[in-house]
Amino acid sequence: MTKTICLLAQKGGTGKTTLCLHLAVLASELGRKVTVIDIDPQASASAWKRRRQRDTPEVLRREVGDLAGVLADSGREGKDLVLLDTAPHSSHEAATAAELANLVLIISRPAILDLEAIGESVKIVKKQGSQGAVVLNACPPPHHSGETAIVREAREALGVYGLPVSPVSVSQRAAFSHAFIDGRAVTEFDATGKAANEIRSLFEWIETRW
Numbered sequence: 001m002t003k004t005i006c007l008l009a010q011k012g013g014t015g016k017t018t019l020c021l022h023l024a025v026l027a028s029e030l031g032r033k034v035t036v037i038d039i040d041p042q043a044s045a046s047a048w049k050r051r052r053q054r055d056t057p058e059v060l061r062r063e064v065g066d067l068a069g070v071l072a073d074s075g076r077e078g079k080d081l082v083l084l085d086t087a088p089h090s091s092h093e094a095a096t097a098a099e100l101a102n103l104v105l106i107i108s109r110p111a112i113l114d115l116e117a118i119g120e121s122v123k124i125v126k127k128q129g130s131q132g133a134v135v136l137n138a139c140p141p142p143h144h145s146g147e148t149a150i151v152r153e154a155r156e157a158l159g160v161y162g163l164p165v166s167p168v169s170v171s172q173r174a175a176f177s178h179a180f181i182d183g184r185a186v187t188e189f190d191a192t193g194k195a196a197n198e199i200r201s202l203f204e205w206i207e208t209r210w
């Protein structure tokens with residue numbers, strides 16, 4: 001069965017597209033048939049795909065109204081994973097995408113202004129009855145002894161929303177943006193690096209959510 005993940009955040013720049021494409025490349029490397037559907041008018045995922053030298057993952061630029069049809073096609077074509085990269089500030093489109101997904105990942109940075117801004121996305125997830133979770137992105141990298149206080153406090157603050165928070169957070173690392181320059185992802189750019197390991201851990205955790 002095709003699994004669909006919707007990456008959501010009403011706030012701009014939290015890392016929806018970044019996590020979407022890194023996860024899509026990793027899943028392709030693992031042998032999954034992957035499609036990214038770019039429903040953001042900014043079309044950043046599509047621009048990345050144009051810079052990319054490889055056929056996989058497939059990236060389709062579509063309007064939200066086309067989503068149900070495209071997802072039905074993906075099912076018929078035997079796709080394993082579809083990732084929906086959504087636009088910020090778009091409650092209606094976001095709600096439609098969330099409703100069609102098996103799992104909604106709300107992406108937030110660990111700073112208070114970002115954490116406070118996820119209320120609208122949480123409402124969408126709860127209203128649609130979708131399975132959802134929050135993923136903290138662009139976090140200060142962990143110390144040897146574990147997560148930084150900023151990340152621990154962010155997890156605590158997220159408790160009020162009553163949604164699971166991914167135990168894997170993604171750090172602020174230059175590799176995540178450098179890899180995109182020529183249309184790659186961190187698992188290709190620096191396969192044994194810390195950024196690639198974080199994406200692998202995040203994907204492993206996602207797979208426990210189905």
Ligand SMILES: Nc1ncnc2c1ncn2[C@@H]1O[C@H](COP(=O)(O)OP(=O)(O)OP(=O)(O)O)[C@@H](O)[C@H]1O
Nearest residue numbers: 012013014015016017018088138171172173176177
């Ligand atoms: N973990 C990270 N480490 C370093 N840079 C990051 C990370 N996550 C995101 N960025 C950078 O932050 C910026 C915003 O990321 P991105 O475009 O993925 O966010 P977005 O949520 O898709 O934005 P939009 O809401 O505009 O669609 C980009 O410059 C990206 O390279």
Ligand SMILES: [Mg+2]
Nearest residue numbers: 016017040044
């Ligand atoms: Mg984006």
